[in-house]
Amino acid sequence: MRILAISGSLRRGSHNTMLLRAAGELLPPEYELVFWDGLRDVPPYDEDVDAGEAPASVTVLREAIWEADAVLIATPEYNSSIPGALKNALDWASRPIATNVFRNKPVAVIGSSAGMFGAVWAQAELRKVLAAMGARVAEVEVAVGHANEKFDDEGRISDDDVRAQLADAISTLLAELEPARVAA
Numbered sequence: 763m764r765i766l767a768i769s770g771s772l773r774r775g776s777h778n779t780m781l782l783r784a785a786g787e788l789l790p791p792e793y794e795l796v797f798w799d800g801l802r803d804v805p806p807y808d809e810d811v812d813a814g815e816a817p818a819s820v821t822v823l824r825e826a827i828w829e830a831d832a833v834l835i836a837t838p839e840y841n842s843s844i845p846g847a848l849k850n851a852l853d854w855a856s857r858p859i860a861t862n863v864f865r866n867k868p869v870a871v872i873g874s875s876a877g878m879f880g881a882v883w884a885q886a887e888l889r890k891v892l893a894a895m896g897a898r899v900a901e902v903e904v905a906v907g908h909a910n911e912k913f914d915d916e917g918r919i920s921d922d923d924v925r926a927q928l929a930d931a932i933s934t935l936l937a938e939l940e941p942a943r944v945a946a
């Protein structure tokens with residue numbers, strides 16, 4: 763079973779990317795966490811371009827989502843909302859709307875921010891956007907505030923509460939996959 767990890771941050775030392783790496787270490791062995799690292803390459807959404815052949819970076823993204831059994835997105839918060847690059851990539855992924863690759867896909871949203879609230883507003887907006895695309899948005903709660911205090915120098919979680927919240931979130935997301943796993 764494959765879980766696709768998407769970080770909403772392009773920053774080298776991103777705490778959201780660290781959070782996703784930590785999630786990978788908490789997954790049971792039969793699950794694989796695969797990172798999509800093409801965020802920087804996705805062009806601004808353009809309906810005219812989308813009417814023709816999709817840009818290669820968009821095809822890679824759409825295929826990565828299509829092939830994943832579930833998606834885990836970790837987002838920072840920019841000005842109380844979703845970072846523009848991430849929203850733009852999701853807009854590409856959302857077309858064509860009726861058959862978009864997120865439709866019925868189990869997705870969990872987690873996040874961290876430098877401020878005290880852990881990107882809660884960005885996460886809420888991201889869940890709304892994903893639900894509008896038809897994704898099955900899992901009810902999880904991982905909001906890592908003051909992120910620079912919650913990871914050690916190697917980028918591992920140094921806070922027990924954060925580790926426990928992340929483990930809970932993963933269990934909830936994997937539970938969404940159980941019916942598919944039993945059927946397979």
Ligand SMILES: Cc1cc2nc3c(=O)[nH]c(=O)nc-3n(C[C@H](O)[C@H](O)[C@H](O)COP(=O)(O)O)c2cc1C
Nearest residue numbers: 771773776777778779838839840841842875876877
């Ligand atoms: C343009 C911009 C806007 C930001 N707005 C917010 C905000 O509204 N709330 C918040 O908690 N942090 C905000 N921040 C700080 C981010 O939470 C911080 O940069 C965070 O560490 C980014 O996540 P990362 O570590 O994964 O890169 C903002 C940062 C930038 C660059």
